[in-house]
Amino acid sequence: MKLKVYNYCTDYGITVDDKEFNDYSKEEQVSFIKDIISNIEGYDLFKIMEACIEILGVNEDETSPCEICGHYNSTISLEMDIKRGV
Numbered sequence: 001m002k003l004k005v006y007n008y009c010t011d012y013g014i015t016v017d018d019k020e021f022n023d024y025s026k027e028e029q030v031s032f033i034k035d036i037i038s039n040i041e042g043y044d045l046f047k048i049m050e051a052c053i054e055i056l057g058v059n060e061d062e063t064s065p066c067e068i069c070g071h072y073n074s075t076i077s078l079e080m081d082i083k084r085g086v
Contacts, residue, residue, distance in 0.1 A: 001035065053078045 004015045014021040016032055024032070040048060057078035065072050 001032070003032075003036075 002015075002017050006013055006015070016024065021029065021032075037045070037048060054076055057076040060075040060077055062073040062075075
């Protein structure tokens, strides 16, 4: 599978095997994502999960700074109705 993200002055997109990602069915798109995730290990898998939460989640930034360091804490949460197998 050959994946590309392109960003030209008037166009932006993703291709899978030289075909536009959006030209595939939803089932095919989900299959590509599952294939990618099933081939990732370690820290990269953590980064994929982090990116999903950051993109799809809701920002819950604190409105007052930390009493110790002065920085504002940041939390992004994502809730999905997914039943996990045990």
